[in-house]
Amino acid sequence: MTNLSLNAPAPRRRSAPSRAASVLIIGVLLMVLLVFFVLPVVWLLLAPSKTASQALHDSPLSFGSFHEIGAAWNHLFAFQGDAMVTWLRNSAVYSVSALVLTLLTSVPAGYGLALTKFRGRKTLLVTTLVTMMMPSATLVLPIFLELNQFHLIGTAWSVILPFSFFPFGVYLVYIYFGVSLPKDILSAARIDGCSEFQIFSRIALPLAKPVVGLVAFFSFVGNWNNFFLPYLVLPNSNEFPIQVGLNQLLSSTPSFNPVAGAGLNVTIPELALAIIVSILPVLVLFLFSQRTLVSGMLAGATKE
Amino acid sequence: MTLLDPQRTAVNVPRGGRVSRRGGGGPAGYLFVAGYALLLLAFGVFPTGYAFYLSLTNSQGRFTGFNQFIKVAQDYRFVPAFTNILIYLVMWLVVLVVLTVLVAVVLRGRMRPGVSALFRFLFYIPGALAGVASVLVWLFMLAPDVSPAARLLNWLGLHSFTAVIAPGNLPVIFVLIAFWTGAGGWIVVMYGALNNIPDEVLEAAKMDGAGPWRMACHVQIPMIRQWIVYMTILAFAAGTQLFVEPQLLQTASLQRVSPTWSPNQLAYVFAFQQGDFNGAAAISVFLLALGLICAGLLVARSNLFSLDDK
Secondary structure (H helix, E strand, C coil): CCCCCCCCCCCCCCCCHHHHHHHHHHHHHHHHHHEEEEEEHHHHHHHCCHHHHHHHCCCCCCCCCCHHHHHHHHHHCCCCCHHEEEEHHHHHHHHHHHHHHHHHHHHHHHHHHHHCCCHHHHHHHHHHHHHHHCCCHHHHHHHHHHHHHHHCCCHHHHHHHHHHHCCCHHHHHHHHHHHHHHHHHHHHHHHCCCHHHEEEEEEEEHHHHHHHHHHHHHHHHHHHCCCHHHHHHHHCCHCCCHHHHHHHHHHHHCCCCCCCCCCCCCCHHHHHHHHHHHHHHHHHHHHHHHHHHHHHCCCCCCCC | CCCHEEEEEEEECCCCCCCCCCCCCCHHHHHHHHHHHHHHHHHHHHHHHHHHHHHHCCCCECCCCCCCHHHHHHCCHHHHHHHHHHHHHHHHHCCCCCCCCHHHHHHHHHHCCCHHHHHHHHHHHHHHCCCCHHHHHHHHCCCCCCCCCHHHHHCCCCHHHHCCCCCCHHHHHHHHHHHHHHHHHHHHHHHHHHHHCCHHHHHHHHHHHCHHHHHHHHHHHHHHHHHHHHHHHHHHHCCCCCHHHHHHHHHCCCCCCCCCCHHHHHHHHHHHHHHHHHHHHHHHHHHHHHHHHHHHHHHCCCCCCCCCCC
């Protein structure tokens, strides 16, 4: 896989000052990156505890009071009636429905591709791989044009159905069954008179739990965070998922839009709180699965 | 680009673990894949074909050859949009490759495992804010009156939000956002790849007198070259699609930022403000072609996907 070009056999002892300098540079770099990654998160968590004027005049990393968090919460959830609740509910409905459809289609499909033979299998596999590797945004505008042609714009299905199409999930299941289901078990089951569906439901499915969890995680997070497609196909505020709702909130904030936002209570603390609320489900999933994600994300590329 | 891009984790492929093709199943195979195949046709194949069809016809459905492509390419916003995205991509890819590889090497080599895992976790967490949330957070980070980095902004001579979002700064801003949400995931991937280099190789290099830098440059980085190429191609393909970031910035800046900064935004304006679906489809086809080429390259040329045994 590689050419090791180590042609300096003579051991070279580096002087102590140069080693110290390199350690220093590395240390500074890591600290700068640490601040870069963590500081915005800390600011975000602190911002809702302040009033708008405190957010502007106090130190950016100070804590206000719990009372202000409550106040910001009330302002935020009073925005346009109960818009926040509607948006969060929409997001949940779209993401969960799509997740269910994704699992119902991708688990059997991955199994079928890995363990059965049929004409067109190779084509389906290659198409799946290519679609999976393409950035998902490439297909958004074409999907919009298609849905528009069939007059499906503005319905929940116009988001749920495209979200359900998740080639990466199929690929994960395909890889999983390909390496984890020994051929002998399947042959033995066939000899014992199991039908193809019994093999799938009694042998393959119970084994598939880990991969189902993985597919569910990626599908849910991807759907929850998606902005582009719902932004194009859902014209009415009461159909928005939270991501598109945040955009609406942003355009009604006096901080960024003094004209349209005049007189509204949605200021910096409310907007920061809205961001936190909107990412909460994903953040919880992240924290729960961080061990798997951070250490085991490369299932095959980490040492056994 | 989100951290949880499906492509990102496609590196899950068990290395060397080829998926063996097993016989059996007969026509049952069709039933297993039927539901997914329908979705693939409806939301993968058909929209692609339809975009091509629209781009080759006019609003009356008459075939017009390449006229739509010529029309959009001659639009006064076309070249700026593609130039913007090109500048962004160059900066983004350089920053991404240099920093993720460097950090992964450092985290792999010079640190206690617990500390290294903590760093990886902290770098990774902003990925949960992918999409709109990260852009909103950065709007605040870039507004000198509320930002915790206000001093830095002032020191750079940027005293107001308007000054920060001057056109020349936009590529840098988008690189910052993309790096904040995406780099942590790639650092994890690169770390995993480095982790996969057998200890004997590193030991041998050490015996030959290689210090940490020589080890990185001559052993570790060449050995994960494949993953670096993979990351670069995926980040390039995803970068061409920039939409949420400039779109939200445009909203927040009260239209001071061009509404057609990126090609995807231009396609959006064609479709939604001009009602020109054929023109929008033509721009989409340019972007689709880029995406298809990148995906095709990865699938056909890399051995990261051991598709099948023959």
